[in-house]
Amino acid sequence: MSRRVSGALKCTAILGFDGCLCYYLSEDWRITSIVLSCIAIYAFWIGELLITLKEGAIRLDKLDHLSRGKLSDGVALMMGQYDQVYGKKRKLTVYLIPDDSQFNAYAFGYRKIGITSDSLASMDRYSTAAVLSHELGHVEGLDICIKRILLANMLGILAMLGMAHIIWLAIALLLCIGIMWLFDNYFGIYIGAGIFKGLRNIGKGILGIGLVILQSAIALLDRRNEYMADKFACTLGFGTQLAMVLDRYVGETAPANSLSDIMYATHPKTRKRIARIERMLERDVTTLQNTEV
DSSP states (O other), rough: OHHHHHHHHHHHHHHHHHHHHHHHOOOOOHHHHHHHHHHOOOOOOOIHHHHHTTTTOGGGGGSOOHHHHHHHHHHHHHHHHHHHHHHHHHOOOOEEEESSSSSOOESSSEEEEEHHHHHHHHOOOOHHHHHHHHHHHHHHHHHHHHHHHHHHHHHHHHHHHHHHHHHHHHHHHHHHHHHHHHHSHHHHHHHHHHHHHHHHHHHHHHHHHHHHHHHHHOOOOOOHHHHHHHHHHHHOOOOOHHHHIIIIIIOOOOOOSHHHHHOOOOOOHHHHHHHHHHHHHHHHHHHHEEEEH
């Protein structure tokens, strides 16, 4: 199954679940349609537009002659490999991000990718094609769109947890008042206040655990998507160049100082990514040798 088909199925599944849940809560197809439309528009269009504006990204055909020529070489090399591997043309808009202080590249969403000016100036056309291929892997898998849909779901879940927490506090407050009225002395006030504080802490704990689970799940998905994007670049034939870029320009990620650093990390360790790429390259060589025999 291709990355694009897999990504489309994931989007459909999540939006389908959202639609069923929304209809179950509202019992109104109009409200359900509006909610799903807003999520989809944000995931596939508004989110992509906002990140493009935020980064001050400049479209390839709007660049100066020197930058346009260098970036075009990398794009042409990447798209040539894509056409050769998949046998079809791919619509893609490439941007340059005017940032001379950061070596990075981005997938903006559904069909846009970008690379910083520092990255472009540091690499040759083959390395540029490798980095862009990795970002194209994110676009093919609809990784950024899926993440935006999940973030919208996360906000909805947090809103429901927040409302449940408020209701929980109201119940705890009423219980506290009832106990104080029942005892009608300082002992009742002490017991009531203690129960209220305990129930409040339980509510805060449930809310906190829910937030940790959601953030950890999205971070885990991000790490998996990085590996899949690396695999896509290898499929296009840029595995060796990508491993060299990771080793030379990216370097090892900062060591985790706490459990939260490990849980919320959006990128795997660089050495693990390089090791996976090398294993994929070795398998490709072995497969080629077996085919020749």
